[in-house]
Amino acid sequence: MTTTRLVVWRHGNTDWNAAGRVQGQTDVPLNALGEQQAVDAAELLVRLRPGALFSSDLRRAADTAAALAALTGLSVRRDERLRERHFGAWQGLTMAEVAETRPEEHAAWKAGADVVGGGVETLDDLAKRVGDALQAAVDAVPAGGTVVVATHGGAARHGAGHLLGWPREQLRTLRALQNCHWTELSYDDVRGWQLAAYNVGPFADRPVPSSL
Template identity: 40%
Template sequence: MESSAVTRLFLIRHGRSTWNAAKRIQGQADPPLDGVGRGQARRLADRLRGEELAVLYASPLRRAWETAEIIGKALGVPVMPDERLREYDVGDITGLTWEQIAERYPDVARHWAEEPESLEIPGEERSAPFRARVAAVFGEIASRHAGEMVGVVAHGGTLGAYLGHLIGLP
């Protein structure tokens, strides 16, 4: 029998990584947090004190996992990995800056700016399976923790896909 108790989800984007600082596209690459990112995680942990989180779920990619570990340790909350919280795989543009993308993949750069809905990146994860995995993991987390408060530490693309799912975007 399904519970009608509401699960409160705290959606948390990882702190700044070394690649964020260098303006590199990350996708499923695994750069660590930098000092700024670790500080962001500590400040968020301070802000979350008293929220009575039951658990934190996190993408196993280092930037999200480190963020979750910092928060979890500060709050005494367990951290659970889930592969499905990984960022969208951006294929061949992983690790590149916008300038490098414009040089190497001018069609990708143009579509990203002008027609993002028709964008195709060589080697990328397909959009529909990505959105499906994101919707599934958040649905399972919410069902598993009915009536509780849960933190989810993930990535901008992952969190954006979930929010899109909530408001019915295709």
């Protein structure tokens, strides 16, 4: 039985993460902390002997992937489907500002509703978009290897959930991925997709930041 490993890796820290701002698909770069996190995480991930490396086309994810590319010699294949959830009018705001200025939308988001309003992408659309990109990454390489995909917090959670066939209510029980942590999935023809590990990374003692 041939088993393929998929590592879904969240990007490093940014100034907007640090300030609690909703990033969504705004192209915010890594800060100095995020760059170091990417290097530290890559030193662990290289031990998994990845055979392919994919990334969101947003800089914070692509530059995170580049840290692993530097150790493996792999090229980074970018896919815009791996972008974070689009947060429409919320992008650039803190969650406190969203709650104050768009209270109904904020309440719907907090309750885990699929449709929030304000131009925010639905969770179903996010899950399918990212899940399709993850599946395409795995399908693009021979079975039995390790594929690493650098993406974003919400994208990682809902994309992996799409592959696993988990409902949104189940995904809400998972804590947000920390910066530069990852989810590991495995796939074989008998058992299909399975969750092997969640929120793995080198900074276990640090607080969990916003996944947006």
